[in-house]
Amino acid sequence: MSDFQQLSVAATAPGKINLYFAVGDVQANGYHPVASLYSAVSLQERVTVTAAETSGISLSLEIVPGSALAAMEQTGEFDRAAVPLNHKNLAYRAAEAVLEAHGISSPAAGLHLHIEKEVPVAGGMAGGSADAAAALKAVNEFVVKAGWADTELTREQLMALGTRLGADVPFCVIGGLAVGYGVGEELTPITVPEGTRQLPLVMVLNDRGLSTPSVFTELDRARAAGDLPAGGELTVPAELVDELTRGGELDVRRIAELMRNDLQAPALALAPELRQTLAAGDTEDVAAALVSGSGPTVAWLVANDETARSLAQAPGGHRRVFCTTTFSADVN
Template identity: 45%
Template sequence: MVVGKSAGLFGGAPANVRVRAPGKINVSFRVGPLREDGYHSVASVYLAVSLYEEVTATVSEEPGTVVTVNGQGSLNLPVESIPLDATNLAARASALLAELSDHSTGLLLDITKRVPVAGGMGGGSADAAATLLACDALWNSGFSRDELAKMAAELGADVPFALIGGTAVGMGVGEQLTPAISKTPLHWVLVTSAYGLSTPEVYRALDELRLREGSEPTAPPEIDPRILGAMRSGDAQALAELLHNDLQAAALELAPDLAGILQAGTEAGALASIVSGSGPTVAFLAESEEHAQALAGQLTADGLTATAVHGPVHGARIVTDYIA
């Protein structure tokens, strides 16, 4: 979407701001026991990847926030399922910042979706992170990244990571972030589905599965330090042996067709495969950029919707603002 130049409201502040924020893969995701607050404790290794949401925030003379959504690319994005009212996570982000800003205005939020919808890659969280950054610039609020990250944590466990990007360890419910060093790119192929999975439903399925198996955990989970070592060195072969997602079995119960997708990637030569977060997006680890491109081509030829990505990449970032 191209946003035209228009006059600023507050001493040269932009009248519109465009921000990109990345989706993520949970390279490792371990789920602990249910907490008293109704959430599960988790231990996650987040990796921001080169599939970006884009949010354009524009000053409106009308009060409130109007949200529009469109999809780009060929990743089976069911954008018609996304709410456009106050329950939309980006709209909630703008409302939160408006309460704290001295210069908030009516707002138009145009969201371009590239991250799978309800796909386990944090697309809605990326929208919220992008909105926080865009509105902060739009309204000259002057909040620091740390202050925005605290606001982000109020919106959801994945929102702070979409703001900072890179690689990080997430504890608590995922919102307690510790950045990790990981500069060498890792290459992946994502296979998306035409449907989404509800994260709360996947967690419920996990609880039921553990109850049937008598395998409920009793202590908060921990991170295997070998994962961080493999990511720090960019050693895809070593990382392939360490990918783990406690939610994968539950996602497979709700969407049995994912088993065939996982098998297809193995047969096509992926180093390893994992359901991303709560699914249904499946991530295949590749040896190199060339391997990822070849793998994506093979899976596409097999009739799947596949795209090659890499990570780590930066978090939410302003890509265009127009100042009068």
């Protein structure tokens, strides 16, 4: 077997949560300006690129054993058929984008992308965007090691490619903590002091998905009808950033007071059952309960890991609950 056939390159990218997400009114081009504070979570997607025997791009999927997603699959609450293994997958489109950016129109061999998933699908945690980000990085390194290109694209170039794939992809390329403006692509990474404690989160999954476009459409409808206020000032509060980067122990209660998600109301309108999940988090142990992104996953912010584990292990019927944290270590 040749060295090329043995070549394998892997990269990871994190899922995310928006600790702050203010949405402006829809623009003429159909997009919504936002002010977002992105935080990576400890859940990651991994994409491994290898040479394929046939030309073109092929995909395969593995659900990470022991993950909440694997548990949902076992109970029938998740069907892996919901993840397309063709050109509709963001990882596929990311591979195409990297090849195009390198000027590779007809690669000497095919590429195979193996995706290892643990971020919930259609759960508001950017699982598909993380797949795309991991694919951007892995394919970028692969084409150089394969001798198809001389130098790798820079991180900034990969982020620019990611902007064309989805609003969350650029953040998933860099991870960590970042403020985002525009449609989320104008990113400013935030340095978190060494020793800062990560925020424990309990993520409560729902057995249905919510498409991000449908949630934005409902937001526009409710605003036009006067059911929700128009988009106001789009600024991430400096105090929230300060609280998250103060170092050492964090004031979880104060952070909870500053969090915001303008997509929560339209998500609740489309999935009213989420109100019960939010209400279940209305306890002394939970500093804040909010819909994650466009939903339907709900995040409970708690004070410590022990509380998170206790809540995650509490009886919950068919409810899928798992622990994660913010400010994940840098991804590869």
